Amino acid sequence: MAIDTVLWSRLLTGLTLTFHVIFATVGVGIPLMISIAEFIGIRKRDKHYSLMAKRWTRGFIISVAVGVVTGTAIALQLAIVWPNFMQMAGNVIALPLFMEVFAFFFEAIFLGIYLYTWDRFRNPYIHWLLTLPIVAGATMSAFFITTVNGFMNQPEGFLLEAGQFTAVNPLQAMFNTATPSKVFHVLSSAYLTGAALLAGIAAFSILKKGPTVYAKKALKLMMSVVLIFSILTALAGDISAKFLAEHQPEKLAAAEWHFETEKGADLILLGWLNAEREVVGALRIPKALSFLAFGDFNSEVTGLDEFPLDEQPPLIVHYLFDLMAGTGFMLLAISVLYFVFVFWKKRDEFNRWLLRGIVLTTPLAFLGVELGWFYAEIGRQPWMIRGYMRVEEAATSSPSVRILFFVFLLLYIVLGTLCVLVLRRLFRNRSVEAELEKAAKAKQVRLEEKGEPV
Numbered sequence: 001m002a003i004d005t006v007l008w009s010r011l012l013t014g015l016t017l018t019f020h021v022i023f024a025t026v027g028v029g030i031p032l033m034i035s036i037a038e039f040i041g042i043r044k045r046d047k048h049y050s051l052m053a054k055r056w057t058r059g060f061i062i063s064v065a066v067g068v069v070t071g072t073a074i075a076l077q078l079a080i081v082w083p084n085f086m087q088m089a090g091n092v093i094a095l096p097l098f099m100e101v102f103a104f105f106f107e108a109i110f111l112g113i114y115l116y117t118w119d120r121f122r123n124p125y126i127h128w129l130l131t132l133p134i135v136a137g138a139t140m141s142a143f144f145i146t147t148v149n150g151f152m153n154q155p156e157g158f159l160l161e162a163g164q165f166t167a168v169n170p171l172q173a174m175f176n177t178a179t180p181s182k183v184f185h186v187l188s189s190a191y192l193t194g195a196a197l198l199a200g201i202a203a204f205s206i207l208k209k210g211p212t213v214y215a216k217k218a219l220k221l222m223m224s225v226v227l228i229f230s231i232l233t234a235l236a237g238d239i240s241a242k243f244l245a246e247h248q249p250e251k252l253a254a255a256e257w258h259f260e261t262e263k264g265a266d267l268i269l270l271g272w273l274n275a276e277r278e279v280v281g282a283l284r285i286p287k288a289l290s291f292l293a294f295g296d297f298n299s300e301v302t303g304l305d306e307f308p309l310d311e312q313p314p315l316i317v318h319y320l321f322d323l324m325a326g327t328g329f330m331l332l333a334i335s336v337l338y339f340v341f342v343f344w345k346k347r348d349e350f351n352r353w354l355l356r357g358i359v360l361t362t363p364l365a366f367l368g369v370e371l372g373w374f375y376a377e378i379g380r381q382p383w384m385i386r387g388y389m390r391v392e393e394a395a396t397s398s399p400s401v402r403i404l405f406f407v408f409l410l411l412y413i414v415l416g417t418l419c420v421l422v423l424r425r426l427f428r429n430r431s432v433e434a435e436l437e438k439a440a441k442a443k444q445v446r447l448e449e450k451g452e453p454v
Contacts, residue, residue: 005395005397005399009081009395015412016070016408018370022370023064024067024070025189025190025369027067028138028139028194032135032194033194037053048217049221061111061115062419075097082394085385088163096144096148097144097145103140103143106136107133107134107136111134113130142186143187151178153376154247154248155176155385155387157174177247180239188235189369192233195225197362199226201218203356204355206355223339226361242293250304250313254314256268257315262301264286266284266288267288269282277315317375320375324372331368334361
C-alpha cells in the first residue's frame with residue numbers, strides 16, 4: 001500500500017508544533033512576569049516578590065532548554081519535510097528566520113548574566129534592568145517567527161517569475177499585511193498564558209497548603225495580569241477577525257459557517273452540520289457577524305459560495321474557532337470574578353471553588369493557544385503559501401517521513417517526561433519559607449563580611 005507522504009508530513013509538523021507551542025508560549029510569557037515581580041519586590045522592598053522572580057526563573061530555564069530542542073526540530077523539518085516550500089520561499093523567509101536565531105542568542109546572553117548576578121549589585125535596579133533585554137529577546141523571537149507565518153497567509157514582497165519568487169524585498173515580506181494583527185494576538189495570548197500558568201500554581205498551592213503570604217501575593221499579582229491580557233487578547237481577536245474579513249474572507253466564512261454572501265450576516269455559535277451542509281442546533285446572533293467583521297451591522301460579508309470548493313478551508317475550523325474564543329472569555333470571566341471577590345468584602349477570594357476555577361485557567365490558557373494555532377494553520381488550507389503553493393506541492397515525496405514521525409514522537413515523549421521530572425525535583429522539598437530563611441542568612445553573612453550593620 002502506497003504511503004500518503006503529504007498526510008504524514010502534516011501529522012509530523014502538527015505533532016511538532018503542538019509540542020513546541022507549549023514551551024514557546026512559556027518562553028515568551030514568563031520573562032515579563034519575572035520582570036514585573038522583581039520590579040515590585042525592589043519598589044516595595046518586599047522579599048516575597050523578589051523570591052517569586054527567583055523561583056520563576058528556575059522553571060523558565062527548563063522550558064527554554066526544551067524549547068531550543070523543539071525549535072531546532074521545526075527548522076530541521078522545514079528543510080526535510082517541506083523541501084519544495086523552502087526551495088520556493090527560502091530566499092523570502094531567510095531574514096526573519098535568521099533574526100529569530102539572533103533574538104534567541106540575545107536573550108540567552110542576558111539570561112546567563114541575570115542568573116549569575118543575583119545580589120551582586122549595590123543598586124538592585126541594575127539587576128532588574130537585565131530583565132528588559134530578556135523580555136525584549138523573547139518578544140523579538142515571537143515577532144520574527146510570527147512574520148514567517150504571516151507571510152504564508154499573506155505573501156507579499158516579491159515578483160513571481162517561472163514559478164519562483166524573484167526581486168525579493170525581505171522587509172516588505174516580513175512586514176506583510178498580516179503581521180500587525182498576528183503579532184498582537186500571539187504576544188497578548190502568550191503573556192496571558194504565562195500569567196495564567198503562575199496564577200494556577202499559586203491557587204493550587206493555596207488549595208494544598210493554605211493561604212500563605214507568598215502564595216496570596218503571587219495569586220493577586222498574576223490574576224491582575226490575567227485580567228489585563230484577557231481584555232487585550234479579546235481586542236486582538238477582534239482585530240484579527242476584521243483582518244480576515246478584508247484579506248482572507250474564505251477563512252472567516254469557514255470559521256463562521258457563512259455559506260452565502262449577504263448583508264447583515266448572523267453570527268453562528270456552536271451547532272453542527274447535517275449531510276446537506278445545513279447548520280443545526282446553533283445559536284444565532286442577528287447581524288453580529290457583519291459587526292464583528294466590519295463594525296457595521298448591515299455590512300456585506302463574503303460567503304464560501306464565492307470560492308471554488310477545492311480552495312475552501314475545512315469546515316472543522318468552526319469548532320476550533322468557537323472553542324478558542326470560548327476559552328478566552330472563560331479566562332476573562334474567572335479573572336473578573338476573582339476581583340469581584342477581592343473587593344466585595346463579604347466574599348472570600350480564597351473560596352475553594354474559585355481557586356479550583358483559577359487552577360483550571362492554566363490548562364484553558366494553553367488549550368486556547370493550541371486551538372488558535374490549529375485554527376490558523378488548518379484555516380489556511382489547502383494552501384502552504386496562500387494563493388501560490390498548495391500543501392501537497394510543498395511536501396516531501398520520501399516515504400521516510402513516516403519513520404521520522406515516530407522518531408520525533410519518541411523524542412517529545414522523552415523530553416516531556418524529563419521536563420516534568422526535572423521541574424518536580426527542582427521545587428520538591430524547597431518551600432518558600434525555607435528559601436526566605438536561607439536568603440536572610442546569606443544576606444546577614446554578606447553584611448558581616450563587609451563590616452556593615454546587620
